[in-house]
Amino acid sequence: MELSELYRLMLVARRIDEEAIALQRQGALPGYAPMKGQEAAQVGSAAALDLTRDFAFPNYRDLGAAVAMGVDLVGYLATHLGVWHGGLYDPRASRLAPFNAVVGGPVPHAVGWAMGAKLDDTGGAAITWFGDGASSQGDVHESMNFAGVYRLPVVFFCQNNGWAISVPTERQVAGGSVAARAAGYGIEGRQVDGNDVMAVHEATREALDRARNGGGPTVIEAMTYRIGPHSTSDDPGRYRTLEEEQAWAEKDPIARAARELPAETVAEAEEHAARVVREVRDGLLALEQRPGEELFSFVYREPTKALLDQQRAWKESLDA
Template identity: 60%
Template sequence: MPPEESTGQGAITVAHLAPELTRGLYRDMRTARDLDTEAIALQRQGVFPAYVSVRGQEAAQVASATALDPARDFVFPTYREMAVALAYGVEMVGYMATHRALWHGGLYDVMGSRFGAINAVVGGPVPHAVGWAVGERLRGDQGVAMAYFGDGASSEGDVHEAMNFAGVFTAPVVFFCQNNQWALSVPNERQVAGGSIAARAEGYGMPGVLVDGNDAGAVYAATAEAVQRARTGGGPTVIEALTYRVEPHSTSDDPGRYRDEAAADRWRRRDPIDLLRTAMLQAGHADEAFFATVDAEAARRAEQIRDGVADAPEPDGSELFTHVFRETTEELTRQHRTWQEEVEL
């Protein structure tokens, strides 16, 4: 199915957004793209054991994160939200170091950045987000939880239970589904009954919004409205951002075994960064000089993060045994002692 048929849209417009906002969106999307390219290279060089690309999903990630308030809100990511982390202001060397498997969940400050540790459990961040949101409501504070998940995760029981719980308790949470149309090797039509994830929201007593995930302006507007609704007591929202996973599921995947690459090529031609750039020029939000400057800055920043990640020192091996249990067990103590004896040999 061609992307314009899938989303109902071809070109995009940003006339409804402030020029400074669109310039910030472009800057973060361009930087995320360059950093993604550097990360794939690090995996190929053996620095990262594995990596999951965000290419083609920058609009969905950056625009949704930009609609949040990092001083009040809290993000609960999966393993594919690198562009969200960047736009949200997370310290990126510490975040990307997660892919080197250096420490539990990354070297960045989870609580300080209000950005949860990378969660590789399918659907795992969603109940966590609802729990935090209910707690925020009970405290009388105005923070909003953002739960990211994919179309494959939408089939998990945890996601349905979390949405129902959020609806019953009017939790201030936004359920943001990046529907990139492939649950690893399983296409939407084989695992999403009814064809729409946003349509399920009605059953949980909340609004559901289907948005063009490659249109940064549309994603920002939909997310800002959902965040405002949650912050003012209106409860949760489901946003389904329809996009496409143009790269393999991960660096160990071969999508040629299960999908028609012609479809991926059609989506590559509808690149979210190119769409935003064209729309900004048409709206008078920027000129070619701006893009030349930002593109160069983005490349430099991506290289700096790459070098910082590659040079990050490994933590002391004894930290393997921290944060496993609140109170250590006899077996963990034995393993720690054995490790110490082997290291000291």
């Protein structure tokens, strides 16, 4: 994919991200995890997927992946609205699993999917996005080892954004590198400049090709930065310096890509992003509440007695 196209996607992600924060401030969204600064890592990697056969497993901060994969953004952001179990988009059709708020949670899911793809010989690969903090979860180590043993078609894409809420990478990642761990699992590992969208795109394409061709898993560690707060209820001023924030703001992936593009391409992308933002905002605000009854549906195939008791109590409380 060309830089101009990746730029357009990154800018949509940036502007929707800003809009989501504004909607949270207006009370329309209960909470949101901003991804400002990580557009190149997310868009560059997601744009490398083959949506006819690959599948992606994101966490809570991966709006840029949803944008690059062409997911219905009203349906995607409905997850943050908390109106239903996960978003209101179709994960199967879009190839993007509902995002996971469990740190490290999507990683074993991707490995399980990759095991299925290998057994069924589909030729598809899985990708999962997770953070530097998530990389120290047991689930992530077990997943990498399992994928290494079975040589599964999966790309472990770590967005090292410097922080796990208020804990810096150096207190989270022993040995200093997530990519270096890959060697211990007998798989490929590499670090990329996570703010260089073309470099991320190329590295991910290579890793996905290798996975699809039986070459096994890859760990990619994209070095980037979370420019904004951890979430709309976080104040980063309490744990990091303004100098650090300013130094990284200068490496902004969008400004960096814009410097390499003609001014009219940049202006046209801005107009396009503004249009998308209007549509998404109108769509989100028009969403109706889902029936409360759905709180109890789809939890188990056969509802448990405890769940049925809760459902009854809930109904009685409405009648009271």
